[in-house]
Amino acid sequence: MPGIVIVGAQWGDEGKGKITDLLADRADAVVRFQGGNNAGHTIVREGVHWKLHLIPSGILYPGKHCVIGNGVVIDPKVLIDELEALRARRVDVSGLRISANAHLIMPYHLLLDSAGEARLGKLQIGTTQRGIGPCYADKAARLGIRLQDLLDEKILKKKIVAAMEPKRLSLRPFEKDPSLDLLTMTEEYLTYGHRLERHIGDTSRLLWELLDEDKTVIFEGAQGAMLDIDHGTYPFVTSSNPLAGAASVGTGVGPRNLDEVWGVSKAYTTRVGAGPFPSELTESLGDTLRERGHEFGTTTGRPRRIGWLDLVALRYASRLNTLGSLVITKLDVLSGLDRIEVCTGYRDNEEAQFEDFPYHQTVLHHASAQSTELAGWKEDLGECRTLSDLPQAAREYLEFIAEHTRVPVTLVGVGPEQDQIIWTEAAKDTIIGRSAVVVD
Ligand code: GDP
Ligand code: IMO
Ligand code: MG
Numbered sequence: 001m002p003g004i005v006i007v008g009a010q011w012g013d014e015g016k017g018k019i020t021d022l023l024a025d026r027a028d029a030v031v032r033f034q035g036g037n038n039a040g041h042t043i044v045r046e047g048v049h050w051k052l053h054l055i056p057s058g059i060l061y062p063g064k065h066c067v068i069g070n071g072v073v074i075d076p077k078v079l080i081d082e083l084e085a086l087r088a089r090r091v092d093v094s095g096l097r098i099s100a101n102a103h104l105i106m107p108y109h110l111l112l113d114s115a116g117e118a119r120l121g122k123l124q125i126g127t128t129q130r131g132i133g134p135c136y137a138d139k140a141a142r143l144g145i146r147l148q149d150l151l152d153e154k155i156l157k158k159k160i161v162a163a164m165e166p167k168r169l170s171l172r173p174f175e176k177d178p179s180l181d182l183l184t185m186t187e188e189y190l191t192y193g194h195r196l197e198r199h200i201g202d203t204s205r206l207l208w209e210l211l212d213e214d215k216t217v218i219f220e221g222a223q224g225a226m227l228d229i230d231h232g233t234y235p236f237v238t239s240s241n242p243l244a245g246a247a248s249v250g251t252g253v254g255p256r257n258l259d260e261v262w263g264v265s266k267a268y269t270t271r272v273g274a275g276p277f278p279s280e281l282t283e284s285l286g287d288t289l290r291e292r293g294h295e296f297g298t299t300t301g302r303p304r305r306i307g308w309l310d311l312v313a314l315r316y317a318s319r320l321n322t323l324g325s326l327v328i329t330k331l332d333v334l335s336g337l338d339r340i341e342v343c344t345g346y347r348d349n350e351e352a353q354f355e356d357f358p359y360h361q362t363v364l365h366h367a368s369a370q371s372t373e374l375a376g377w378k379e380d381l382g383e384c385r386t387l388s389d390l391p392q393a394a395r396e397y398l399e400f401i402a403e404h405t406r407v408p409v410t411l412v413g414v415g416p417e418q419d420q421i422i423w424t425e426a427a428k429d430t431i432i433g434r435s436a437v438v439v440d
Contacts (some may be wrong), residue, residue: 002259002431003242005228008224009263009317012242013297013304015329015413016264017041020057021219022411022418023262026432029065030058031207033250034240035222036073036105036135040126040298044416044437051081051298054079055086055096056220059253060090062092066209070101071240071250073135075414076192078105098196099203099252100148104189108164108171110133115170119369125236126273128299134173136239138163146252149201150193157186204252211257216432219247219258225317229265233364236275246322252389260431263407265314267331267397270304279307279343279369293333308371310343316357318405328406329413331394337376339396343369344404352399381414386426422425 008014008025021043037053043060045166050060054074058064068074078340083093108404109131116133127133138144143163149156160182164171171180178184210217223242226232230241238244244261248254268289271277281289286306289295295304317323334340346354346367353378358364377391384390387398390412402409408426427433 002254003029003211003219003257004432005219005221005247005258005261005321006273007221007244007261007263007321007325008227008242009311009321009323010224010267010269011226011277012222012224013270013272014224014264014266015327017043017052017057017221018329018413018418019043019262019327019411020218020265020438021060022421023432024058024061024064024218026216027058028216029066029207029210029217029249030056030220031217032056032072032220032222033069033247034071034420034436035238036132037075037078037240038132038299039222041222042228042298042416043418045418047417054277055082055093057091057220058220059086059091064095066093066096067207067251067371068096068098068102068206069203069251071104071246072099073139073240074130075100075105075130075149075187077129078198080192080195086245093382094108094151095126095328096199097201097203097206097435098147098202100146103135103139103146104150105131105135106145106160106163106189107177107185108401109138111174111177111180112167112170115173115191124274124375125316126275126302127195130299133239140149143438147196150189151197151200153186153190156193157182160185170341198415207251207253211253217253219244219251221247225263225320226313228285228320231320233275234361236273240243240308244266249261260324260327262327262410262430263317263321264327264329265317266329267307267309267312267334268293269307269313270295271302271307272300273395276364276367277305277307278312278346278364278367279371280305281307289333293330308341308343308369309401310347310369311401312355312357314344314401315405318407323405323407325433326402326407327409327411328398328401330410331390331398331412334376334397335381335393336378340374342369342374342400344372345370358366382420384412384414385422387412387422397406
């Protein structure tokens with residue numbers, strides 16, 4: 001012990017990478033437990049940008065254990081490229097450990113992802129086209145290929161044949177694609193196996209040992225609660241569980257080892273891809289916030305959809321995760337507005353009102369936001385380091401969020417840099433914040 005889980009409390013891109021990087025300074029290990037390279041986590045340190053897709057955000061510290069858990073799906077080519085890019089920037093990646101049980105994204109998963117989207121036409125999900133859904137589908141169908149399979153040519157070949165067979169029909173349009181040739185694919189993946197072999201291990205046991213030695217382990221979520229395949233805005237979701245509960249299954253660590261759950265939310269809302277978004281801003285203010293907050297996807301470069309903070313969804317995310325701490329990022333982006341709206345309820349097309357997140361998809365698709373208006377502020381927040389440095393309206397905004405979610409705000413982001421952060425008094429009540437300098 002202790003295990004600390006950091007999850008996205010919205011639709012992803014909340015700033016989890018920055019927060020994990022910040023808290024990892026006080027931890028011994030960081031482990032990813034779900035998702036794949038659909039994730040894009042940006043870290044900014046002294047003006048230098050780091051973009052991570054598969055490798056945990058603790059990698060930038062020398063000597064920390066960095067683990068990719070069994071619940072992650074891995075595109076080995078992307079992982080090797082990411083490792084090389086880090087090595088080229090003199091980051092020591094030798095400590096990375098990857099679960100032998102993690103599933104692999106294969107060339108046919110990428111083809112199936114784009115074919116699936118094309119087939120859906122107007123109803124498409126807007127996936128990142130990284131093969132995530134088809135890979136998890138094969139895992140559930142027990143046709144998946146795992147990292148350990150790369151270490152045995154015979155097994156690998158057999159498994160590729162078995163996995164491709166049932167997809168013959170859907171893959172027919174790609175028949176001439178050389179990446180689907182059995183021998184080429186086997187050889188390519190065996191090469192990946194050789195290159196990754198030294199990182200492959202029993203990560204469940206490693207994490208158990210670390211926790212047993214009382215080391216601090218951070219479980220780093222990708223995506224966010226509203227993209228959860230079970231509890232999110234299905235079918236406009238990802239194919240894994242980005243909730244804290246998945247940190248246990250996705251790493252092979254028992255739930256009693258998860259001591260704290262931190263949820264990360266922007267001070268407003270963004271979403272990439274299709275699906276319901278009740279508090280979406282369609283007027284030009286959305287464009288202004290997109291530009292100001294640089295709201296373009298880290299992975300695909302797509303412009304993110306923008307909306308006011310949705311407290312109905314945030315309360316739901318808080319419940320699903322039993323959040324103990326809330327991190328509000330990008331408060332700085334809201335500077336300069338005369339007024340700020342916050343979505344505190346939904347109304348459907350029959351004027352029914354909802355304070356809780358509706359379970360019925362149809363209701364959600366027709367829901368519009370009922371908002372409360374709060375005062376804005378003009379000041380730049382980039383230099384604020386304590387709550388008292390913030391304008392009163394910004395402090396009241398944070399109080400409003402804490403009151404309506406009933407979760408204490410422990411950290412507030414006021415810029416992309418690692419040190420553009422405010423530790424609040426409430427952080428003192430957390431394991432990881434206890435040793436932090438709390439100045440307010
Ligand atoms: P993640 O997927 O949750 O790790 O988030 P992303 O990295 O995809 O997107 C968050 C973006 O916001 C990144 O470009 C971060 O550098 C940036 N960011 C994080 N926190 C803050 C903040 O408090 N203020 C501002 N202005 N930018 C932030
Ligand atoms: P991070 O970790 C934001 C979205 C996609 C799409 C849906 C399904 O950076 O927060 P998928 O490729 O997973 O099958 O796409 O999920 N999505 C994300 N949106 N941030 C992410 O990750 C995302 N990962 C997937 O845009 O709507
Ligand atoms: Mg992201």
